Amino acid sequence: MRKIVTALFIGMLILTTLFTLQSLTHVLSVDIDLPTGDTSEDDAKRLVLITDQMGTPFYDAIVKGARAAAFIKGCL
DSSP states (O other): OHHHHHHHHHHHHHHHHHHHHHHHHHHHHOOOOOOOOOOOGGGOOOOOOOOSOTTSHHHHHHHHHHHHHHHHHTOO
16 A cells, blocks of 8 residues: 555656646747837836825825926926
């Protein structure tokens, strides 16, 4: 009984190793068009504020200041 369990375990180990190697070769052989490193004006970084406390006086002041800064920078 112990030999059967050991043989099944080794068989499953070999099978999973073969599937892993097959998947690895498939992933490495795929030719993907990667994006170029060009940055344009549209790709500028943006700051996003996500909070559940919107509407409080503190965050109203932050939103007001952020909109003023965005308007000056030409983002709005």
